[in-house]
Amino acid sequence: MSKKIIYIVISIIILMFILQISIIKQDNPQIINEPAWDSQETKQNFMRACGDCHSNETKWPWYSNIPPFSFLIFYDVVKGRDEFNVSEYHHGDGKKSAHEFDEGKMPLWIYTIMHNEANINTEDREKFIYGLEQTFGKYNKIKPSKNEYNFEE
Numbered sequence: 001m002s003k004k005i006i007y008i009v010i011s012i013i014i015l016m017f018i019l020q021i022s023i024i025k026q027d028n029p030q031i032i033n034e035p036a037w038d039s040q041e042t043k044q045n046f047m048r049a050c051g052d053c054h055s056n057e058t059k060w061p062w063y064s065n066i067p068p069f070s071f072l073i074f075y076d077v078v079k080g081r082d083e084f085n086v087s088e089y090h091h092g093d094g095k096k097s098a099h100e101f102d103e104g105k106m107p108l109w110i111y112t113i114m115h116n117e118a119n120i121n122t123e124d125r126e127k128f129i130y131g132l133e134q135t136f137g138k139y140n141k142i143k144p145s146k147n148e149y150n151f152e153e
């Protein structure tokens, strides 16, 4: 009986590694465009707190090769880049950035467990929010217009 369980566990682990090889591609494609950052500081803070999932300069940590974390990390990077990618920037992308950060929804809480550096301290918070608004535009949550967004440029 217990031998059976060990076989099953080993099979699952092997299967996860096989699945990983066929599904996960940890690539960092070429940088083809960039937003007009309002300052170097905003860019640096963005790369620190957001860049792993919203750019093509992802730093893949060692545990990103270990299932099941590999799947979770890969999923977040693919979804994050799909949402908006500062390395393949289109004008108007990421306009909720300041809002999402201000609300504490971004960076994803699970990311901050392993990435202490992504916690922007209170002193820099307001500055970072301002920089995100200047760079990506402002999301107006009080009186949403037809397309919900309000650009301030």
Ligand code: HEC
Residues within 6 Å of the ligand: 046, 049, 050, 051, 052, 053, 054, 075, 076, 077, 079, 080, 083, 094, 095, 096, 097, 098, 100, 101, 106, 107, 108, 111
């Ligand atoms: C661990 C990966 C990860 C990090 C780090 C991260 N994001 Fe995201 N982001 C995602 C994923 C995945 C989504 C899409 C799913 C969702 O909204 O939860 C997303 C969605 C977004 C959206 C769209 C939200 C919406 O509802 O339209 C914005 C804006 C955003 N992120 C900004 C940021 C900013 C700004 C930072 C840094 C302060 C950041 N993200 C850090 C993974 C990440």
